[in-house]
Amino acid sequence: MLTAEATGVCVICPTPFLPDGSLDERSAATMTEAYVAAGATGLTILGIMGEAPKLDAEEAMNLVRIVLKHAGGLPVIVGVSAPGYAPMRALASRAMEAGAAGVMIAPPTGLRGDDAALSWLQGAAEAVAPAPWVLQDFPQANGVTLPPRVIAALAADPRCVMLKAEDWPGLDKITALKAMMKSGEMKRVAIYGGNGGLFLPEETMRGADGVMTGYAFPEMLVRLRALLAEGRRDEAMDLFEAHLPLIRTEHQPGLGLAVRKYVLSRRGIIAHPTVRAPGPKLSDATRAEVDFLLARLARRDPVALKLAAE
Template identity: 55%
Template structure:
């Protein structure tokens, strides 16, 4: 079961589709294996970048079953939903097949601290003993959660064991939360998103690792491993080698298409298909990604980090 000690890299998994939009279960198997081989200490599925909103309820359960049956690391399942009945149903199904916990983002209608607190009190009640991740991603949800509110949720809801930190800018939020835990507040795991853009600084502020889905997931594992070992220069060198691709993937509206193209290019998934509606890549964009990948490979070889092969 997921708990407050979680650390490392919980890779946000894409949901692979065939060219006709059907679920690609063979690619799910290959993807789970690849993420594990590239250093993931956990997987997070059915998140915002997993196109969860484009799946039927039956499809979502089918994906959870396939991933949990294949994975050798803890699996967190995104169960965010407009209503608590759907959240409860998917959470129960996920835990029944071996998920380690679930993740919940706030709905966009929450405007005040009191509304946010009430929502997560209701979430904890709905989920019962299931451990959950509080997803703090205001750029996507429009919900601003102050550190004081997060600390109150953590205090009131013992089953909230992790924060997926994805505020932007948000480094000061990490520092505030860690200072509070040093002063006696309950400490929970903090894993960070934003495509890895600020991973090194987030680690230095006290984060426990990453929970994001950059198209080269080994980057997060290598940076976290080097930083944890006290090798900050090595961590910076690795991060710098991937930075041009991280920057390119961070384009609003195109990030998932770029990520899926990169994963298909590496053989992790068979097709870069996004379910409609979804952005596509032009030939010019694909050529730019190819050029960045080739340059990235040269930098990695200079660091004695050969690109993974499938």
């Protein structure tokens, strides 16, 4: 089960599709195995970048079962966010029965005010009981801002074990939350950064316990955290800066998932870059720009050398 002591790199998995839009089960397996080999300490599926709303209930559970089968024992978190509690309850129950380590919840759009957000999320936590759960704080996606005192109130639930901290700017928020935990104003939960890894070095140095993102080179995330843990900050920043142009390109609202899937398909991690309709497709010009970034990356980080030879 997922606990508040979790650390490391939890990779957000995309959902692989065949060119006709059906679930690519083979790629789901190879993708999972590739992330395990890259050094991930956990996996998250059916998140915002997992195209969860485009899957029906049976497709979602099929993906859950495939990932669990190939995860090598790593904890798997299943995103169960939905506008209402009934589908959350159903997916959480089935996922936990299948062997998931916990679930992730984000508030829906349309909530107004701290009291409304707190009440809705407390109801969601009850709906997914008895599963351990991750609170996703991502106001850029849903328009719901959760101040530290609301997060602390939600963390009082013993089953709330992790915060995916994606407010932006959010570094001072991480610092505030860590201070509240230290002073006893808030129960300890693991804090994982997100936002595509854009602020991974700073989040780590502010005390984040890990990162939960789907950047197409998770090996870099693992290495960067290790370098920072060893006090090799300049080396960590050199590595990060080599990847930053691609991280930035992957992080474009609306288009980023298509970029990520294109890179993953070029790496052989998934077979096809398909984004299920309705969704964006990369233009020839955009693919050329990404290829240029990959070629430059290969000159600075050996992890991308295979792409340079293609």
